[in-house]
Amino acid sequence: MDDRQRYDRATAALEPPFALLDLAALRANAAGLVRRAAGKPIRVATKSVRSRALLDRVLAMDGFRGLMAFTLPEALWLAGHGHTDILVAYPTADRHALAALAGDARAAERITVTVDSAAHLDFVEAAVAGVRPRAEIRLCLDIDAGYVAFGGRFRAGALRSPVREPDQAADLAASIAGRPGLRLAGLLAYEAQIAGVGDDPPGNAVHTRLIRLMQARSARDLVLRRGRIVNAVRQVADLEFVNGGGTGSVERTVREKAVTEVAAGSGLFHPRLFDFYRAFTGVPAALFALPVVRRPARDVVAVLGGGYIASGSPAPSRAPQPYLPAGLRYAPDEGAGEVQTPLLGQAAEDLRIGDRVYFRHAKAGELCERFDTLHLVEGDALVESVPTYRGEGRTFL
Incomplete structure (x- = not known):
């Protein structure tokens, strides 16, 4: 029986449109991610799953630990349902959610909020200024992991953090340390130009070679720069975690001694855009x-x-x-x-x-x-x- 016949039989009582998840494929993809992570824990990216029941299933598997959320209201909701280790991977400008976080000691112990500038620190402090009693807010410092070459004329990677060099990161970490009620708990650096760009796309062979060259040089740059940044920040704060990577770069990222965990989520479902990588092959789930x-x-x-x-x-x-x-x-x-x-x-x-x-x-x-x-x-x-x-x-x- 082929896959189409299986799915038709399994869903015969349903009226389309509907969405399905093949559990055998999900387990195979999860096992593949764990093998590639080589012993380092995988933090599950919730934006790639968006179902609490499935998040619970994945976290029950060996090799997965913690969640990477995409908004603070989402993280508060997940914490309210029992999740205890949630990193919000994007800065928030939600004053109500920040006040709710600061006013809930249990949630504040479970959630870490990402920042990348002193402006973020000012915003957080202003948002929680009237909260009494006020819980300590855990912060994660987001680092620019993009690749820059030719004197800045070429850039690959997501436009995220303005913090790129060790001294910039150390200065921001020191600023956090000097603000009562805020604590730096972790560091995040997402190499989108490697993790989110397939190195075996169909079509133009020249374009493919350029992608591979860019990714190789970017990886060499990042292993040195991320290590130096982590060392500089550790002089100021005791980091609990250093997060990096994504589905497309797991096996590369875990080789870095500075990285304590990797993030992944898309690889569990293996959508179409993840067909074009040489390092791994997933199963559409x-x-x-x-x-x-x-x-x-x-x-x-x-x-x-x-x-x-x-x-x-x-x-x-x-x-x-x-x-x-x-x-x-x-x-x-x-x-x-x-x-x-x-x-x-x-x-x-x-x-x-x-x-x-x-x-x-x-x-x-x-x-x-x-x-x-x-x-x-x-x-x-x-x-x-x-x-x-x-x-x-x-x-x-």
């Missing part, structure tokens, strides 16, 4: 199914909805991938549509009204913003249905 609702021509069908475009720089790679049955492609003048999506190809000839087409999202957790439930499939059986964040009435972005 998260899919969504759309029903065939039209047959405009012999080799053309239209499915309901489908325009679930991923965030990032607009490109064809941000569209979902028609996955099963294999061989379907988008109509070039329509693409993935708001209310219907035409699909072309020989595989369309065998599809009938009501049949399902299974898609892979380009990214991981964004799928869960479209669906309130994930249906968990084991073999050819539906074993459980669990809510996404949306299904619990939570939309944090």
Whole structure:
């Protein structure tokens, strides 16, 4: 029985559109991440999962420890449901959430908030100034892990922190140490140009070689610079953790002595954008199914909805991938549509009204913003249905 038959059988009682998760694929992907991490703990990136039930499943597996949240309200919610080690990986400008954090000693022990400037420190202090009694707020210093070359004329990596050099990091750490009620607990440096950029993309061979060259040089630069930054900050503060990496760079990042843990999340679902790496091969685990609702021509069908475009720089790679049955492609003048999506190809000839087409999202957790439930499939059986964040009435972005 092939995958499409398995999924059709497992979800026969469901009406599409719906989202499913293949549990065997999830376990295989998790095991692959743990092998690549070589003994260092993996902090689970919640933005790539967006389901509490699944986060609990993953954290119950050996090799995973702690959560990397994307907003402070999300972290407060997760702490309220029993999670005890939550790093908010992006700075917050939510005054109400900061005041709630400072007023809840239990949550404050469990949550670490990211900063990258004295302006962030000023904002935090102003937001919690009226809170009495006030809990100590744990902070994480975010470092720019991007690659800069040719005197600054070339840059690769996410535009995140302005803190790049050891002296800048040490100065900010000292500023934190001098402010009562704030404590530096960790350091974060995310190398997006390695972890989030596949080194084996289809198409232009010259472009592929340039990506690999950039990543090799970036990795050499970062292992030295991150180590020096960590050493400089440790002169000022006792760091509990140094976080780095992502799904695409786990095996590289864990080699750095300065790094105590890595982050990963997308690799659990293995969305389309993670097909293009040489170092690892995942198994597509998260899919969504759309029903065939039209047959405009012999080799053309239209499915309901489908325009679930991923965030990032607009490109064809941000569209979902028609996955099963294999061989379907988008109509070039329509693409993935708001209310219907035409699909072309020989595989369309065998599809009938009501049949399902299974898609892979380009990214991981964004799928869960479209669906309130994930249906968990084991073999050819539906074993459980669990809510996404949306299904619990939570939309944090």
